[in-house]
Amino acid sequence: MSKIPLQFRHNGRDVAIFVDGGTNLLVALRELIGDMTPKFGCGQGGCGTCSVLIDGELHLSCLTLAETVSGRSVETLDGMKQGPNLHPLQRAFADNFAAQCGYCTPGMLMAAKALLDRNPSPSRDEVVEAISGNICRCTGYEPIINAILAAAGGRVSA
Amino acid sequence: MAVTVKTFASASEAAGAISSDRSARYLAGGTLVMRALNEGDVSISTIVRASDQALTRIDASGPRILLGAGVTFARILAERDLAFLHAPARSIGGPAVRNMGTVGGNLFAPNPYGDFTVALLALDATVAVQGGFGTRDIPIEEFLQARDRQAGTLVLSVSCTRPGSTDAFRYRKIARIKPKGGSVITLAAHLPISGGRIAGARIALGSMAPTQVRARAAERALEGRSLDAATIAAAASAANEGTSPSDNALGSAWYRREIVGVHLRRLLSGQE
Numbered sequence: 001m002s003k004i005p006l007q008f009r010h011n012g013r014d015v016a017i018f019v020d021g022g023t024n025l026l027v028a029l030r031e032l033i034g035d036m037t038p039k040f041g042c043g044q045g046g047c048g049t050c051s052v053l054i055d056g057e058l059h060l061s062c063l064t065l066a067e068t069v070s071g072r073s074v075e076t077l078d079g080m081k082q083g084p085n086l087h088p089l090q091r092a093f094a095d096n097f098a099a100q101c102g103y104c105t106p107g108m109l110m111a112a113k114a115l116l117d118r119n120p121s122p123s124r125d126e127v128v129e130a131i132s133g134n135i136c137r138c139t140g141y142e143p144i145i146n147a148i149l150a151a152a153g154g155r156v157s158a
Numbered sequence: 159m160a161v162t163v164k165t166f167a168s169a170s171e172a173a174g175a176i177s178s179d180r181s182a183r184y185l186a187g188g189t190l191v192m193r194a195l196n197e198g199d200v201s202i203s204t205i206v207r208a209s210d211q212a213l214t215r216i217d218a219s220g221p222r223i224l225l226g227a228g229v230t231f232a233r234i235l236a237e238r239d240l241a242f243l244h245a246p247a248r249s250i251g252g253p254a255v256r257n258m259g260t261v262g263g264n265l266f267a268p269n270p271y272g273d274f275t276v277a278l279l280a281l282d283a284t285v286a287v288q289g290g291f292g293t294r295d296i297p298i299e300e301f302l303q304a305r306d307r308q309a310g311t312l313v314l315s316v317s318c319t320r321p322g323s324t325d326a327f328r329y330r331k332i333a334r335i336k337p338k339g340g341s342v343i344t345l346a347a348h349l350p351i352s353g354g355r356i357a358g359a360r361i362a363l364g365s366m367a368p369t370q371v372r373a374r375a376a377e378r379a380l381e382g383r384s385l386d387a388a389t390i391a392a393a394a395s396a397a398n399e400g401t402s403p404s405d406n407a408l409g410s411a412w413y414r415r416e417i418v419g420v421h422l423r424r425l426l427s428g429q430e
Contacts, residue, residue: 022160022163022205023160024192043193043197044196045193045254048252051254057232057257059258060189060258063187063189063192063193063196064188064192065188068188068207114253130253131252132252133251133254133255134252
């Protein structure tokens with residue numbers, strides 16, 4: 001079966017790859033582009049660790065048919081880095097002990113970014129709602145919620 | 159295994175492609191079809207898509223509103239005119255699932271999913287489908303009863319009644335985890351009031367049968383009466399009639415039968 005050519009923007013950079021029919025975006029990102037930041041968790045839309053932003057909107061990359069992002073902009077956790085500095089959200093996660101095993105962290109950070117891009121000063125309830133599609137089995141969520149609120153309030157050590 | 163992806167500009171071409179190929183599945187938001195592919199479902203060899211703008215149309219102007227099959231739950235939540243559908247739309251998934259999942263796809267979501275369809279069933283929805291036979295409108299109950307045989311047709315849109323007042327439509331999803339969790343049971347009630355009495359009550363239940371069902375005995379207990387304590391008690395005690403819930407990880411059939419009347423009573427009495 002022939003491969004399908006696919007072009008899109010990946011963290012601000014144009015990429016061109018060939019995918020098999022039915023390939024999901026998570027596989028395309030990890031195996032064809034080499035961006036290992038989105039993780040494979042459940043493959044069912046239940047855990048959220050594969051979350052990415054497509055044209056600024058939070059999507060689950062494991063449930064996204066790769067070719068549907070043709071010509072669109074895909075943002076992953078890898079795009080959050082700013083040279084040697086951590087993104088304020090990453091800094092807040094570190095300061096607030098919001099990552100333990102770290103497996104949910106890429107998805108949590110993308111869900112948090114999707115929230116703060118639209119709503120720079122969310123309430124606690126809005127933060128809880130924003131990460132409700134992301135499962136964490138370590139932290140009990142409180143440190144993650146606190147980290148996102150800290151990042152929103154600018155209470156993050158540089 | 160690689161599958162063939164066919165993308166069409168018009169919904170009718172896409173409908174033609176799925177009606178002529180048993181192994182073709184229509185892909186909308188991806189939350190059902192991509193999940194099946196990820197799980198290695200080899201019965202799907204062709205994915206059909208349509209970029210037709212008509213599939214994402216919303217018409218909220220009349221007494222019956224129309225939602226294109228490709229309208230996402232996030233879009234419903236962004237429409238002020240659709241406030242009565244915000245509770246069911248918000249009860250689905252997390253933000254990412256609401257950005258992807260569609261009204262049309264929800265009609266096919268098996269238990270414990272398909273919460274939005276519970277609301278549509280209470281609101282007397284009609285499903286517009288296109289297959290080899292052309293286009294036709296099917297009452298949602300008929301559609302759900304024959305859901306397994308709808309695979310060769312494409313859902314174009316869903317229309318439903320706009321409730322006369324905010325009080326006339328009520329929705330409740332019982333989940334063990336908040337704000338996001340799978341449904342133990344889901345309830346929706348449309349209670350049009352005419353001259354102080356209920357006229358045309360429709361109560362719909364999710365996770366109480368293989369597909370979403372109406373609680374017809376409870377509806378009969380409400381019909382022509384005012385919504386007082388005695389009527390509510392009669393409806394609640396009839397909530398189980400005609401249901402056939404099953405066991406799953408979220409709750410047992412026994413538990414579902416035990417709680418459905420309790421939650422229907424709370425829904426009808428306006429309790430939180």
